Amino acid sequence: MTLNELKYIVAVARERHFGRAAEACHVSQPTLSVAVRKLEDELGVSLFERRKGDVSVTSIGEQIVSQAQRVLEEASGIRQVAEQGKDQLAGPLRLGAIYTIGPYLLPHLIPGLAEVAPRMPLIVEENYTAVLSEKLKQGELDVILISLPFDEPGIETRPLYEEPFVLLLPSSHPFNQKERIGVEALSRENVLLLGAGHCFRDQVLEVCPDCLGKSSEGYPRQTLEGSSLETIRYMVASGLGVTVLPCTAAGAERFSERLLEIRRFEGEPPSRVVALAWRKSFPRPEAIEAVRQTIMRTRLSCTRAL
Secondary structure (H helix, E strand, C coil): CCHHHHHHHHHHHHHCCHHHHHHHHCCCHHHHHHHHHHHHHHHCCCCEEEECCEEEECHHHHHHHHHHHHHHHHHHHHHHHHHHCCCCCCCCEEEEEECCCHHHHHHHHHHHHHHHCCCCCEEEEEECHHHHHHHHHCCCCCEEEEECCCCCCCEEEEEEEEEEEEEEEECCCHHHHCCEECHHHHHHCCEEEECCCCHHHHHHHHHCHHHCCECCCCCECCCCEECCHHHHHHHHHCCCCEEEEEHHHCCHHHCCCCCEEEEEECCCCCEEEEEEEEECCCCCHHHHHHHHHHHHHHCCCCCEEC
């Protein structure tokens, strides 16, 4: 059993395809296939079910691939210790963030982290929670910024701050005559939403299930979706409807006051908790702590530190 063989089975499990796994490992497909079969023979079990055009991981294969990932991680940790002189704040850190957090937190995080850990540049990826979660578990990312709840085996989470939601309106909207808006009022509005796959869309629909489907009068509701919060902001500014945003993303100041207004919700506002998540086996806990402390020092306006 070699580290290369372990790397190959992890790649096959991730890609669900021997050809793509070989490409990712920079070897020929026959080389990879022979190595995988050799490991299966050595272990006496089948790790993969092979079908034309499709590969799936067996039940025992999932356990072995998971263990292989941990072994590879530990081996990588040995190299990092040797190369970095035991300095956990030296060397790149691969950080993922969901689309509704990254653009609003990273401009504060990156310069702050550069001050406390100048030898630890961030390699950043934005994506959906499900994609980031998989990449974290596979060791392609070191730490991710997500919204709770987030419960995955082998993953540690640490809440950072609570962020209330606010209502973004065209400046001509009648709601601007009020100081605060009741959540129930949204059921009578065209609420612009992110597309499917965004966890923030699901959080908004938890607050306002009537924002999708029929209006309060029983007529089909016009549902307009944006690919990003920035796109939705422009749609609101053009008068297509209203939207709910995390407060850090509201940004009405980016437009003339004659285009957009922000209103808070009545009572206890809906909110989300932003957190860090990383593998429990990750060998650089000081790097995670440096990211956490830097975020806590940013003191984002409108959020409550946890």
